[in-house]
Amino acid sequence: MAVGSGTVGLRTVREANLGVVLRTIRESAPCSRAAVAAATGLNKTTVSSLVADLMARRLVRETGRTAQSGVGRPGVLLDLDDTSVAALGLEVNVDYLSVVAVDLVQRELTARHMPFDAREAGPQESARRIVAALREAAADPAVRGRTVVGAGIAVPGLVDAPSGIVRRAPNLGWSDFPLGGRADALGFPVRVDNDANLGAVAEYRVGSFAGTPDLVYVTGEVGIGAGVLTGGALLRGAGGFAGELGHLALDPGGPECSCGRRGCLEAMAGIGAILRDALPDLAPGRPLSGADVAALVDTAVGRAAAGDAVAVAALERAGNRLGRGLAALVNLVDPGLVLLGGYFVPMCPWLLPPCRTALAAGVFAPDAGGCRVEPSALGLSAAARGGAAGVIHALDSGALPLPEPADAP
Amino acid sequence: MAVGSGTVGLRTVREANLGVVLRTIRESAPCSRAAVAAATGLNKTTVSSLVADLMARRLVRETGRTAQSGVGRPGVLLDLDDTSVAALGLEVNVDYLSVVAVDLVQRELTARHMPFDAREAGPQESARRIVAALREAAADPAVRGRTVVGAGIAVPGLVDAPSGIVRRAPNLGWSDFPLGGRADALGFPVRVDNDANLGAVAEYRVGSFAGTPDLVYVTGEVGIGAGVLTGGALLRGAGGFAGELGHLALDPGGPECSCGRRGCLEAMAGIGAILRDALPDLAPGRPLSGADVAALVDTAVGRAAAGDAVAVAALERAGNRLGRGLAALVNLVDPGLVLLGGYFVPMCPWLLPPCRTALAAGVFAPDAGGCRVEPSALGLSAAARGGAAGVIHALDSGALPLPEPADAP
Numbered sequence: 001m002a003v004g005s006g007t008v009g010l011r012t013v014r015e016a017n018l019g020v021v022l023r024t025i026r027e028s029a030p031c032s033r034a035a036v037a038a039a040t041g042l043n044k045t046t047v048s049s050l051v052a053d054l055m056a057r058r059l060v061r062e063t064g065r066t067a068q069s070g071v072g073r074p075g076v077l078l079d080l081d082d083t084s085v086a087a088l089g090l091e092v093n094v095d096y097l098s099v100v101a102v103d104l105v106q107r108e109l110t111a112r113h114m115p116f117d118a119r120e121a122g123p124q125e126s127a128r129r130i131v132a133a134l135r136e137a138a139a140d141p142a143v144r145g146r147t148v149v150g151a152g153i154a155v156p157g158l159v160d161a162p163s164g165i166v167r168r169a170p171n172l173g174w175s176d177f178p179l180g181g182r183a184d185a186l187g188f189p190v191r192v193d194n195d196a197n198l199g200a201v202a203e204y205r206v207g208s209f210a211g212t213p214d215l216v217y218v219t220g221e222v223g224i225g226a227g228v229l230t231g232g233a234l235l236r237g238a239g240g241f242a243g244e245l246g247h248l249a250l251d252p253g254g255p256e257c258s259c260g261r262r263g264c265l266e267a268m269a270g271i272g273a274i275l276r277d278a279l280p281d282l283a284p285g286r287p288l289s290g291a292d293v294a295a296l297v298d299t300a301v302g303r304a305a306a307g308d309a310v311a312v313a314a315l316e317r318a319g320n321r322l323g324r325g326l327a328a329l330v331n332l333v334d335p336g337l338v339l340l341g342g343y344f345v346p347m348c349p350w351l352l353p354p355c356r357t358a359l360a361a362g363v364f365a366p367d368a369g370g371c372r373v374e375p376s377a378l379g380l381s382a383a384a385r386g387g388a389a390g391v392i393h394a395l396d397s398g399a400l401p402l403p404e405p406a407d408a409p
Numbered sequence: 410m411a412v413g414s415g416t417v418g419l420r421t422v423r424e425a426n427l428g429v430v431l432r433t434i435r436e437s438a439p440c441s442r443a444a445v446a447a448a449t450g451l452n453k454t455t456v457s458s459l460v461a462d463l464m465a466r467r468l469v470r471e472t473g474r475t476a477q478s479g480v481g482r483p484g485v486l487l488d489l490d491d492t493s494v495a496a497l498g499l500e501v502n503v504d505y506l507s508v509v510a511v512d513l514v515q516r517e518l519t520a521r522h523m524p525f526d527a528r529e530a531g532p533q534e535s536a537r538r539i540v541a542a543l544r545e546a547a548a549d550p551a552v553r554g555r556t557v558v559g560a561g562i563a564v565p566g567l568v569d570a571p572s573g574i575v576r577r578a579p580n581l582g583w584s585d586f587p588l589g590g591r592a593d594a595l596g597f598p599v600r601v602d603n604d605a606n607l608g609a610v611a612e613y614r615v616g617s618f619a620g621t622p623d624l625v626y627v628t629g630e631v632g633i634g635a636g637v638l639t640g641g642a643l644l645r646g647a648g649g650f651a652g653e654l655g656h657l658a659l660d661p662g663g664p665e666c667s668c669g670r671r672g673c674l675e676a677m678a679g680i681g682a683i684l685r686d687a688l689p690d691l692a693p694g695r696p697l698s699g700a701d702v703a704a705l706v707d708t709a710v711g712r713a714a715a716g717d718a719v720a721v722a723a724l725e726r727a728g729n730r731l732g733r734g735l736a737a738l739v740n741l742v743d744p745g746l747v748l749l750g751g752y753f754v755p756m757c758p759w760l761l762p763p764c765r766t767a768l769a770a771g772v773f774a775p776d777a778g779g780c781r782v783e784p785s786a787l788g789l790s791a792a793a794r795g796g797a798a799g800v801i802h803a804l805d806s807g808a809l810p811l812p813e814p815a816d817a818p
Contacts, residue, residue, distance in 0.1 A: 167775070168774070214646065214647040228741070235742065237744065238778075239745060241778045243741065244740040244741065244774065246773075249737070249771055324658065328741070329741055330651065332738055332741055333742065334647055334648055335647055348531070361670075363656075364567070364655075366577065366658035367648040369650045388802055
């Protein structure tokens with residue numbers, strides 16, 4: 001399709017309107033063209049033209065049923081076409097790669113969880129593995145044949161999202177690494193963001209408390225980060241660095257942290273700290289990496305479930321520390337809901353009671369400011385799911401190019 | 410003017426459009442009607458009608474000059490009419506009432522600062538004094554003859570702004586007090602909010618860094634609170650309780666705080682704590698109140714300026730503690746700019762160097778996340794100024810009723 005320079009502005013408006021109609025159908029499907037016109041304020045002719053365009057792009061389809069009520073000709077009902085596109089999400093963390101693909105209605109098409117030692121691999125080799133994993137996901141039988149509209153990559157550290165540069169990820173040993181640029185050859189847009197931010201996006205879009213506009217997602221990995229959602233939008237801060245819950249100073253005399261400071265929350269209640277405390281006979285003194293983590297978490301949870309006093313005490317101590325850290329967050333941000341993610345999830349039976357007690361004790365507003373703390377239902381794929389969910393949301397908001405019509409040259 | 414129920418919706422749209430035109434003239438004055446039409450997308454006839462309405466309400470006036478350029482008839486230039494309305498702001502704090510009145514262009518018309526012991530007076534008597542102070546301000550020679558369009562009241566504590574109820578203000582000894590309702594008889598709308606929130610509004614609207622969309626204002630009173638602005642909007646949180654910086658746990662073994670906990674930031678670096686530390690011979694052991702505070706602050710600053718080692722060490726210690734508290738805020742919220750207000754301002758020469766050092770040491774992002782810490786230029790009237798500034802802003806945004814046209818019955 002030839003687009004003269006004079007029509008670029010109009011085309012942009014049309015793309016935005018396509019996004020508006022797509023979002024409206026998502027929210028009200030099954031619905032008629034007339035209902036879309038009523039909901040958007042666009043006139044019926046425009047809506048018909050936009051719907052035709054979305055159908056040509058295989059994002060919308062007619063259900064074959066008609067609207068029951070109303071005057072005039074019965075309207076054919078529309079729905080999202082969930083058969084044509086896919087969005088990918090990937091998380092790289094200290095000990096794994098997690099990859100997911102979702103369709104237009106955020107349904108999971110495929111998911112893979114691979115042990116991976118990102119610290120040992122280093123940034124260049126990790127980038128190669130990340131690109132390969134995204135290629136494999138795009139070639140997965142459940143995805144092949146669909147148009148991949150984009151991918152979101154989650155990294156545990158400070159990320160400059162617009163440029164795709166990982167500024168500082170001490171638990172991976174990376175700094176100032178242009179990860180986004182390494183994925184240019186994939187043929188679809190790729191966006192890099194902080195793992196906690198994408199976890200919060202996942203909770204907002206597809207989690208157990210989906211739609212809650214004020215919430216915090218806390219990563220439970222070797223590192224601890226917080227993704228803060230206020231009014232349904234990520235709180236990024238002036239420099240994009242908000243949510244560094246793991247580096248809250250909890251105890252100036254505490255253990256050394258990967259960031260070089262002492263007594264940070266993640267040095268006292270991150271998964272590495274918990275495992276060293278809960279499994280003094282098994283956990284290595286060195287920083288945890290690679291395949292160690294998942295197996296050790298299983299062992300610690302197993303021992304706690306069997307009543308092992310050392311393991312139980314370690315988890316309860318960590319819960320108390322988490323609660324003290326969350327109290328600072330709740331005093332400052334008042335999120336209403338905190339979801340504990342990652343490896344914290346299987347530990348929640350022991351973490352949550354002391355965590356909630358410490359939170360209530362540390363929050364100035366009565367009754368912990370009304371803030372609930374709950375386990376995430378998204379497990380270790382939360383950040384990857386958030387990466388994919390963000391891509392689908394970008395389609396709706398006109399922030400990503402839509403797939404070309406099927407009959408385009 | 411009789412308004413049939415069928416036209417209420419239209420009238421609301423018109424009020425909103427009046428606000429849009431008012432804001433546009435504020436931002437671009439002096440400007441022609443044609444320029445307003447171009448900036449708003451409203452057609453020229455509509456703009457002319459709205460401008461006529463705003464002129465009848467004495468919010469806009471013609472300057473008498475005409476636009477120099479452009480085709481067609483030269484446009485008469487418009488400006489805000491700063492002679493007809495006033496907005497009031499009042500802060501009640503542990504040791505004073507501060508009252509200001511501003512005009513439509515946020516210029517200060519009058520300001521009064523009165524020693525007042527709010528804790529000793531109790532909530533009922535304080536409410537009477539607050540209402541009396543607002544009445545006096547409305548009757549001030551600089552205000553009399555203007556239409557008072559509203560007032561904003563600042564309180565150091567948890568405030569439920571929509572209902573006007575002060576939930577918890579431990580430094581005043583108030584809880585669940587319906588302050589907003591006590592001001593109903595004033596004849597203009599009154600809104601109650603947290604003092605730090607209104608300080609942040611004042612910084613954003615009229616402070617030295619006005620227009621900075623991400624900033625935090627920190628109150629420096631007996632209590633410490635933070636008003637957090639992100640993207641130009643107050644971060645209120647799920648329950649409206651965000652910004653409780655003063656009750657961040659700094660040292661579990663620290664001194665007792667007014668909230669009943671130990672080692673909160675305000676118990677270690679609030680003005681009461683600083684004075685007890687800097688003036689061991691003068692500051693009372695009991696909680697500070699009433700007229701004590703201002704005089705003791707003067708003495709402490711005077712001694713520090715004269716090189717008194719005890720006073721200097723106390724201020725520097727407080728600066729370090731403030732920096733540690735701000736590090737938590739910057740790690741979580743990444744505000745880019747923190748303004749220290751109230752009694753912290755005269756102490757800044759001693760507070761700021763150790764504060765900035767502790768901040769840089771405690772923030773995970775490099776270079777303190779790029780966050781600057783500066784003294785507020787608004788002194789003890791910041792929160793009152795913010796209350797008044799919020800009223801003027803509410804006019805522009807259509808959130809407050811505009812004054813009736815001068816020729817209305």
